[in-house]
Amino acid sequence: MRTIALGFLTGIVVGATVCSLVVGIIVESVPLFVAGFGIPLGYGVLVWLGGLPRRAREAAVPQTVALARIESLRAGGTETGDLPVEFVLTVAPDGEPAHRATATRTVNLADLPNYRKGDVLVVAYPPERPWKVRLVDNPTPEWQRRAAEAVIEPAPESALVAPPPEGCAAGALTLVGILLGAGAVLGLFRAELFAPEAPSPPPASSTETTSSGSATVDVGPEQSLLDEGELRRAVDGLAQATDVSQTLTAVVQEHRLTVVFAPTEVQVPRFDLRTLPVTEIPRLVRKALQTLDVGTPQTWQVTIAQLPSARTIRVTVTGPNGSASLAG
Template sequence: MSVPAPARLGPVALVRGLLAGIVIGTALCAFVVGIIIEYVPLIIAGLGLPLVYGILLYLAGAPRRAREAAVVPVVALAKIESLRAGGTETGDVPVDFVLTVAPDGAATHRVEIQHGVNLVDIPNHRPGNIIVVQYPPDRLWKAKIVERLSPEWERRVAEASIESAPESSLVQEPPEGCLSGGLTLLGLLLGAALVLFLFRAELFAPEAPARAEEIQSSMTTSSSGSATVTVDQSLLGEGELRRVIDALARTADVSRVITAVVEERRLTVVFAPTDAQVPWFDLRAMAVDRVPALVKKATTTIDVGSPQTWQVIAVPFGADVSLRVIVTGPDGSGSLPG
């Protein structure tokens, strides 16, 4: 009888590899993205997903393990062709054996296994010695050395003479192959892409506008009808002044403003009284995009020594809003119309 050919990976194993890749990619990406966007449930999901998958995989494999356990193993004589002991800090030394296995009624074949041998028993394992092994009939590479023999097998070992099988008959566990590795990598990329797609808004959206609650907490009002908003960063930052104005508009009526003064980190607004006949403008109509360039021009062209402070004053001018920059330094102050 010929030696059975190693089994190839079936569709179930390939699907398992794809699912494992998806789980790994999803878990890793979810954990990293959760940290970046500071979303605790996503971090927990990244940590818990591999655990849940492992439990489900273990439960799904229970029927297969039960079937394998029910298979009666093949017990056969084997001859030690070579052995190599590894290092260890314990009493048992891991030894790599190359064996010629001679099952009853089947062709001999070679197999490589690793078996732990006590230091005291190593001299009893030498090339040419006959031993007994057992293995599943469909997985020859899973051979194990039988240490406790019945009297019958002890007699057979003492009387046996086994010819060495050719090296070409070496039986090994079938490799996963490129297809399995490729599917696992594909699953990893799909899992990561899924997380990035679901949380793309939080990851790639521009900086969130200031919340109305934050603006309101930093806003002070007076009985004269004015409001002052103080922020933690420069109002010359890209879009920062517009975000502050929009947030202020959600907490106050900015459609009737007499004067607005913009400083480095502060916006002061004076509102028009309800019944007063005075010029006013809608603060949201102010050309905020012109403010950074106007301030830069004023601080570089107005000769006041080293500019120390600046402020942009906005007032109504007919149907438009007039801007003027005032710069102050050691040598005095100066202004520049916008």
């Protein structure tokens, strides 16, 4: 019963651990992800502490010491000089029928030839658990003498003792525990996992080109073309939609860039909008807002035009006291 209950609890821990790690990554929760590592550690400590009374009771019960004959041994693989060796033994306790049992012991590679089929060893096991056989490292001189003189007949293979089967109930309860552990984590974070996706924000800017040879780029109300990099993005976006190398004039306002293109058949000065000094214009606007005497500035705009001799940049600011301009 204890084994079944432990399997159920282990299933809950496994399910909660795996689900915590996965959900922690999905919802980007660092505490949940860390908890995925802490759950099995805490469970291991609790299991160890909970087993202390049982181990103390077992240690208080004298173990049965007996002679055992090696029937076969099989060494496992390892990258070090110590090999896990599984022994199949015929155990012959005093006054009781012989039986077979298996025991695993770590043996150094150099000591492996000391264990041969037919050798007699001294073993010990709990009286109520004859399948938990261990080899005695340093038997008393009396047991050493008995082992050297003993002749033990092999017990039939059918006499092999093993732990009582747990049946399918243990596996079923472990599976139920895994599902419950995972379900508990999913239930706690179902809101974050299954929340509807937030609608995509509207594009930062929209471009419209008209048949009259002009184009506009509008940015959102929460943005300004004076924001760092915003004017460059507006120019680049417009350049992807139309030919901006034939710009006649450009007007920059708080939330809008307006461009007028020169007709191809008319010989007038024109410039490439991509050469606009986008880092200089915000500085020039801020200077105009601070120096021009128009009262509290209400609106502003920058007009860029190409003259035959040079390009002109003029900032016009409007306020309660009228309008004023500053040339760049």
